[in-house]
Amino acid sequence: MAHRVDIKETGEQFWVEPQESILQAARRQGVRIHSDCEFGGCGTCRIQVTRGQVCYEDDCLPMSIADEEHEQGHAAACQARLTGDIEISLASHMDVLPQAQQLTARVHSVERACQGIWRLVLQLPADVAVDFRPGQYLNILFEDGRARSFSMANADARSGRLELHVREVEGGRFTQARLPGLQAGEELRLELPLGLFYWRKRDWRPMVMVATGTGIAPIKAILESLLDNDDCPPVSLYWGMNRPEDLYLAQEIESWADRLCEFRFVPVLSHADERWDGARGYVQQQVCRDVPDLSEHAIYLCGSPVMIEQARALFKEHGADERFMYADAFNFQADAPAVEASAA
Numbered sequence: 001m002a003h004r005v006d007i008k009e010t011g012e013q014f015w016v017e018p019q020e021s022i023l024q025a026a027r028r029q030g031v032r033i034h035s036d037c038e039f040g041g042c043g044t045c046r047i048q049v050t051r052g053q054v055c056y057e058d059d060c061l062p063m064s065i066a067d068e069e070h071e072q073g074h075a076a077a078c079q080a081r082l083t084g085d086i087e088i089s090l091a092s093h094m095d096v097l098p099q100a101q102q103l104t105a106r107v108h109s110v111e112r113a114c115q116g117i118w119r120l121v122l123q124l125p126a127d128v129a130v131d132f133r134p135g136q137y138l139n140i141l142f143e144d145g146r147a148r149s150f151s152m153a154n155a156d157a158r159s160g161r162l163e164l165h166v167r168e169v170e171g172g173r174f175t176q177a178r179l180p181g182l183q184a185g186e187e188l189r190l191e192l193p194l195g196l197f198y199w200r201k202r203d204w205r206p207m208v209m210v211a212t213g214t215g216i217a218p219i220k221a222i223l224e225s226l227l228d229n230d231d232c233p234p235v236s237l238y239w240g241m242n243r244p245e246d247l248y249l250a251q252e253i254e255s256w257a258d259r260l261c262e263f264r265f266v267p268v269l270s271h272a273d274e275r276w277d278g279a280r281g282y283v284q285q286q287v288c289r290d291v292p293d294l295s296e297h298a299i300y301l302c303g304s305p306v307m308i309e310q311a312r313a314l315f316k317e318h319g320a321d322e323r324f325m326y327a328d329a330f331n332f333q334a335d336a337p338a339v340e341a342s343a344a
């Protein structure tokens with residue numbers, strides 16, 4: 001028997017069959033719920049259940065939903081199923097984002113940013129208009145339909161180029177087997193823009209931005225879009241890396257000091273020797289040492305899924321409000337199929 005979902009904001013309804021997830025049912029009936037990983041890992045499809053409750057296969061909560069969040073009515077639409085009628089809030093899915101499109105770009109340059117990280121610059125076709133929100137990502141599409149996701153490190157595409165920061169993954173089909181040998185002029189098929197990681201102007205709260213590794217790329221895009229912008233809230237940026245020589249963007253980030261509001265940049269290193277006199281350890285713990293009360297902040301997390309999971313839990317202990325926490329988890333994608341343009 002199908003169950004009914006009422007959407008709080010619009011009064012619309014849709015129906016979920018027993019064998020399908022809320023996300024599948026919504027998509028089938030033309031209701032937009034943003035999604036990325038579709039295996040419960042990233043939190044992009046998170047909805048708020050305001051009446052009734054959802055369940056999951058084998059009673060097993062998806063990675064992106066903690067026990068306490070489940071009790072508070074947060075649900076991952078890509079995994080959640082129904083045994084009764086419910087009402088949901090889709091407030092976080094109502095932003096109108098640029099439509100995803102597929103296009104062919106050419107490699108402009110590939111260079112090492114630091115050990116294990118590459119800067120890949122792509123040249124967009126001159127006759128295609130490309131629009132995205134700073135912080136969103138793209139998919140590089142393979143001939144077999146598989147895709148690999150990388151965040152765009154630019155604030156916009158006015159230069160006709162897109163910059164990606166790519167961490168080399170041992171055995172990686174793209175980052176190790178293909179990327180180092182790419183030549184200028186080679187074609188890559190792309191799908192963009194995707195994802196929900198972008199600055200929410202409406203929040204207007206001091207921002208705490210936390211990145212690990214190449215998670216700095218979309219944060220760079222967001223912060224570049226806020227340079228010399230009167231709407232910029234106070235910004236604290238924490239960047240977790242291993243050693244000082246990995247901080248490949250540090251100089252550029254430091255150069256933003258006078259162009260962002262009350263900007264504070266804290267690199268946090270996990271494997272620095274005794275010459276390093278800056279912050280050490282886990283980046284999320286450093287945030288809580290510096291800002292023990294996070295109740296008034298908007299929080300942007302990007303990079304390792306483990307960091308994001310731990311940061312979410314820890315920050316909530318420090319008062320952070322889930323409604324103002326945004327995350328882009330760099331999940332692995334060896335088996336993830338290409339994202340359909342309609343899903344964005």
Ligand SMILES: Cc1cc2nc3c(=O)[nH]c(=O)nc-3n(C[C@H](O)[C@H](O)[C@H](O)COP(=O)(O)OP(=O)(O)OC[C@H]3O[C@@H](n4cnc5c(N)ncnc54)[C@H](O)[C@@H]3O)c2cc1C
Nearest residue numbers: 149150151166167171172173174175214330331332333334
């Ligand atoms: C929304 C989104 C945005 C992303 N943006 C970026 C970005 O800007 N920069 C970036 O460097 N990465 C980013 N990633 C992560 C990147 O897409 C994956 O690491 C991707 O799988 C690498 O592709 P590959 O073909 O080289 O490796 P694959 O062939 O996918 O993987 C090879 C093997 O390595 C494992 N593996 C894959 N990725 C990792 C990893 N990160 N850590 C440890 N083991 C891994 C796989 O499980 C597999 O066994 C993003 C991911 C998502 C979901």
Ligand code: FES
Nearest residue numbers: 036038040043078
């Ligand atoms: S958790 Fe549902 S799309 Fe990622």
